[in-house]
Amino acid sequence: MATGIRDKVAILGMGCSRFGERWEASADDLMLEAFGEAVADAGIERDQIEAGWLGVFYQEQSTSKSGLPLSMALRLPNVPVTRVENLCATGTEALRGAAYAVAAGAVDIALAMGVEKLKDTGFGGLPERTKGTFEDQWQPGFTPPGAFAQLAAAYAARHGVPIDTLRRAMAHVSCKSHANALDHPKAHLRFPITTEQVLAAPTIAYPLGVLDCCGVSDGAACAIVTTPEIARRLGKRELVTIKALQLAPSNGVEMGHASWDGSHTLTTRIAAARAYREAGIRDPRAELDLIEVHDCFSITELVLMEDLGLSDAGRAPADILDGRYDRDGAIPCQSDGGLKCFGHPVGASGLRMSYEIYSQLLGRAGSRQLRTPALGLAQNLGGIPNRNVASVAIFGLAASH
Amino acid sequence: MSRGIAAWGAYLPRRRLVRAAAAEALAWRAPSGARARGERAYANWDEDSITLAVEAARDALGSRDRGAIDGVTLASTTLPFADRSNAGLVADALSLRDAVRTVDATGSQRAGTGALIDALASAPGRSTLVLAADRRATRAGSAEELAYGDGAAALLVADDGLAAEYLGSHSATAELVDHFRASDAAADYVLEERWVRTVGHLGLVPPAVATLLARLGLVAGDVRHFACPLPPASLRTVAKTIGCAEAAVVEPLDERCGHAGAAQPLLLLGAALERAAAGDLIVVVGFGQGVDVLALRATGAGARPARGVAGALAAGIADRAYVRFLAQSGALEMDWGLRAERDNRTAQSAYFRRHRDVTGFVGGRCRQCGTVQYPRAGSCVNPDCRALGAQDEVPLAGLAGTVKTFTEDWLAFTPSPPLAYGNVALAGGGNVFIEFCDVEPGELAVGAAVRFVFRIKDLDRLRDTRRYFWKATPVRH
Numbered sequence: 001m002a003t004g005i006r007d008k009v010a011i012l013g014m015g016c017s018r019f020g021e022r023w024e025a026s027a028d029d030l031m032l033e034a035f036g037e038a039v040a041d042a043g044i045e046r047d048q049i050e051a052g053w054l055g056v057f058y059q060e061q062s063t064s065k066s067g068l069p070l071s072m073a074l075r076l077p078n079v080p081v082t083r084v085e086n087l088c089a090t091g092t093e094a095l096r097g098a099a100y101a102v103a104a105g106a107v108d109i110a111l112a113m114g115v116e117k118l119k120d121t122g123f124g125g126l127p128e129r130t131k132g133t134f135e136d137q138w139q140p141g142f143t144p145p146g147a148f149a150q151l152a153a154a155y156a157a158r159h160g161v162p163i164d165t166l167r168r169a170m171a172h173v174s175c176k177s178h179a180n181a182l183d184h185p186k187a188h189l190r191f192p193i194t195t196e197q198v199l200a201a202p203t204i205a206y207p208l209g210v211l212d213c214c215g216v217s218d219g220a221a222c223a224i225v226t227t228p229e230i231a232r233r234l235g236k237r238e239l240v241t242i243k244a245l246q247l248a249p250s251n252g253v254e255m256g257h258a259s260w261d262g263s264h265t266l267t268t269r270i271a272a273a274r275a276y277r278e279a280g281i282r283d284p285r286a287e288l289d290l291i292e293v294h295d296c297f298s299i300t301e302l303v304l305m306e307d308l309g310l311s312d313a314g315r316a317p318a319d320i321l322d323g324r325y326d327r328d329g330a331i332p333c334q335s336d337g338g339l340k341c342f343g344h345p346v347g348a349s350g351l352r353m354s355y356e357i358y359s360q361l362l363g364r365a366g367s368r369q370l371r372t373p374a375l376g377l378a379q380n381l382g383g384i385p386n387r388n389v390a391s392v393a394i395f396g397l398a399a400s401h
Numbered sequence: 402m403s404r405g406i407a408a409w410g411a412y413l414p415r416r417r418l419v420r421a422a423a424a425e426a427l428a429w430r431a432p433s434g435a436r437a438r439g440e441r442a443y444a445n446w447d448e449d450s451i452t453l454a455v456e457a458a459r460d461a462l463g464s465r466d467r468g469a470i471d472g473v474t475l476a477s478t479t480l481p482f483a484d485r486s487n488a489g490l491v492a493d494a495l496s497l498r499d500a501v502r503t504v505d506a507t508g509s510q511r512a513g514t515g516a517l518i519d520a521l522a523s524a525p526g527r528s529t530l531v532l533a534a535d536r537r538a539t540r541a542g543s544a545e546e547l548a549y550g551d552g553a554a555a556l557l558v559a560d561d562g563l564a565a566e567y568l569g570s571h572s573a574t575a576e577l578v579d580h581f582r583a584s585d586a587a588a589d590y591v592l593e594e595r596w597v598r599t600v601g602h603l604g605l606v607p608p609a610v611a612t613l614l615a616r617l618g619l620v621a622g623d624v625r626h627f628a629c630p631l632p633p634a635s636l637r638t639v640a641k642t643i644g645c646a647e648a649a650v651v652e653p654l655d656e657r658c659g660h661a662g663a664a665q666p667l668l669l670l671g672a673a674l675e676r677a678a679a680g681d682l683i684v685v686v687g688f689g690q691g692v693d694v695l696a697l698r699a700t701g702a703g704a705r706p707a708r709g710v711a712g713a714l715a716a717g718i719a720d721r722a723y724v725r726f727l728a729q730s731g732a733l734e735m736d737w738g739l740r741a742e743r744d745n746r747t748a749q750s751a752y753f754r755r756h757r758d759v760t761g762f763v764g765g766r767c768r769q770c771g772t773v774q775y776p777r778a779g780s781c782v783n784p785d786c787r788a789l790g791a792q793d794e795v796p797l798a799g800l801a802g803t804v805k806t807f808t809e810d811w812l813a814f815t816p817s818p819p820l821a822y823g824n825v826a827l828a829g830g831g832n833v834f835i836e837f838c839d840v841e842p843g844e845l846a847v848g849a850a851v852r853f854v855f856r857i858k859d860l861d862r863l864r865d866t867r868r869y870f871w872k873a874t875p876v877r878h
Contacts, residue, residue, distance in 0.1 A: 125812055128743040133751035137759045138776065138870050140822035140836040146810030150823050154806040157847035205810040255834050256774045256782035262806035262824050386824060386834055
């Protein structure tokens with residue numbers, strides 16, 4: 001019976017572009033920026049990469065279809081490049097492809113790149129897209145904030161939390177991420193905000209105000225992966241390995257069946273359970289030193305604390321207000337500012353989260369450095385609460401030799 | 402064998418523009434308009450003559466077996482399609498059987514009475530749904546804008562279970578052009594009302610009514626309900642000239658909801674049926690380049706609609722937002738931003754594969770576990786079942802729903818912001834992700850009861866067409 005890829009794949013190097021409104025940069029420029037950092041970090045030559053996975057969501061907006069944009073931007077030596085797309089879990093999906101190739105022994109060194117060039121649409125928010133010839137005929141014309149806002153009403157009803165209390169906890173989520181992003185030079189939104197500002201911000205989709213929403217950013221992030229053995233041969237002393245990489249897509253239950261109550265993300269719970277098993281984690285609350293979650297909206301981060309098993313049912317608002325997920329709390333969440341402030345170039349986000357975990361584990365996080373973290377988790381939620389793809393990746397320091 | 406009306410129904414859009422509010426907004430150019438009284442019903446952007454007719458038909462049909470209906474005639478001067486069966490779309494929305502004859506009737510304000518006479522005068526044995534609906538386009542600041550209304554009426558013509566028996570009809574055609582609208586024109590061109598009143602209404606209607614009554618061996622004094630869609634200024638004089646008692650005149654709806662064009666005589670007939678006692682004589686008039694007159698006798702039996710004309714009149718909400726009326730009616734072109742540019746081209750082949758599901762709101766029921774689901778799929782959505790294989794069709798439109806999640810989205814494009822949507826639990830299991838309509842901000846709540854209504858889903862401005870689906874609307878008591 002297969003046991004997963006725990007400790008079979010090591011991260012040789014990572015890179016991340018500056019995120020933000022990169023009016024001067026194309027998708028190619030962003031990929032080159034991230035890749036330059038990663039290849040230097042890995043200490044290898046570009047031509048040692050044997051295969052690539054490119055994650056991009058809005059191909060019609062950012063690049064074009066296929067693996068070609070990566071192969072051509074980096075002028076790779078005609079090695080196989082696969083383009084993957086799995087909504088907002090795209091970046092993690094690219095990493096999964098590269099990691100599985102290494103774990104399978106198909107290649108020694110593989111590249112996972114995620115990129116998104118969102119700020120050429122001419123308007124704020126994410127671009128409009130079609131859902132499919134049949135789905136367009138019946139699904140409502142939702143936006144991401146409107147779709148995620150629904151978690152709030154359902155959560156409040158499910159747990160009997162007054163909406164004002166819930167909104168204060170949601171505001172704390174946003175304030176915390178703004179404070180964290182101040183310490184990351186590559187983050188998109190680097191300014192502090194207050195709870196009062198969040199609550200007074202214009203409503204985008206009830207009950208979400210504009211400061212409950214993450215940034216819409218350009219950016220790229222990438223990882224170069226290999227086996228722990230090769231990484232050591234290449235001179236790496238401290239190694240970050242992949243402990244678990246799990247993915248759970250919806251199968252229609254949330255959108256079509258009465259059993260889902262709309263107050264949580266079903267797939268995250270499934271992906272997390274699998275990831276904890278793959279990583280050998282018994283008590284995530286005690287074992288995880290930091291987490292990066294898909295905080296596209298404040299309410300999303302709030303319900304994810306329960307979906308990941310880190311807060312008891314109905315307790316997330318209180319835990320958040322108690323500072324449990326602040327940078328000096330028990331389980332720091334979004335130490336780099338998260339989607340909220342680091343930014344959310346869709347295809348890059350999973351790899352950006354991995355980049356923060358990797359940086360923290362190796363003690364490279366500068367003024368945001370946490371004290372001796374050894375195990376971190378990155379979670380993505382692609383799509384909307386009733387139709388989505390959840391990914392959970394867990395990284396840790398390999399036992400030193 | 403007698404023929405007659407077995408059921409009736411009505412629908413008026415929820416919003417009622419307060420005429421005084423509109424007149425106030427227009428006072429800078431027409432100070433005398435401030436005397437405008439009453440309200441007019443106006444359709445939301447997602448309502449047209451097809452959706453209005455569907456809602457009136459649903460009111461008339463209730464839980465009646467729709468398999469017995471042989472034909473649908475949709476009468477309107479504002480049909481959305483010039484060459485695509487409008488009545489056919491209505492039949493699909495009502496999930497009528499395939500073997501149904503669908504006819505569009507148009508061209509004058511008499512389209513509704515004409516269609517009704519055709520159905521009543523046809524050979525026995527056929528059950529025909531006669532629908533009349535108008536969503537009347539008007540120019541900003543015109544008199545018609547305040548006088549007209551949007552609405553629909555439905556009448557089921559059959560042989561049994563009659564609420565009113567058909568006695569006979571008389572029609573006369575007159576090339577009297579009191580108003581007109583070319584096929585491609587945006588709004589009516591209307592002539593002087595004094596001439597129309599004297600030569601048109603008074604000159605044409607009384608003789609036509611007299612002709613029919615004489616042929617039936619009746620006199621004006623026998624008329625208990627005179628359902629006549631003329632403006633109030635003409636109506637009393639016409640009734641007096643004919644010799645109808647004042648109490649027999651069915652209260653004109655002009656002050657309550659405006660004049661709904663081809664639907665108006667049928668709405669008045671519905672109102673007459675709602676107040677008629679067994680044996681009462683009802684006379685219905687249609688006016689438009691001639692006159693249609695019908696006589697019916699109420700039986701005191703037959704099915705009464707859940708809503709009816711009285712219910713439709715009562716279900717309105719006074720609206721003083723004249724600019725919203727202009728935007729919803731299309732008289733004012735709003736800037737909806739870049740998100741409105743999204744292409745909504747319909748893949749017609751994909752639509753035809755699922756037209757019953759989309760237009761009729763038909764879902765699936767798993768043959769293994771019985772779970773109801775939308776859309777119908779080849780594999781059951783119940784996580785404890787997931788059976789592969791075909792599912793039985795199950796109509797969802799009539800089911801009660803409960804709000805599970807919702808939002809009011811100010812970012813998403815809709816001509817009627819905010820776009821409200823969410824997950825709705827269906828009575829008997831199942832869940833549907835759906836748009837809400839006719840919702841006031843702050844009205845939605847988790848657990849609130851909703852029902853489903855047929856609406857325009859998207860306008861395709863690039864190709865001048867539209868597509869339809871169902872929306873959830875609050876149940877109000």
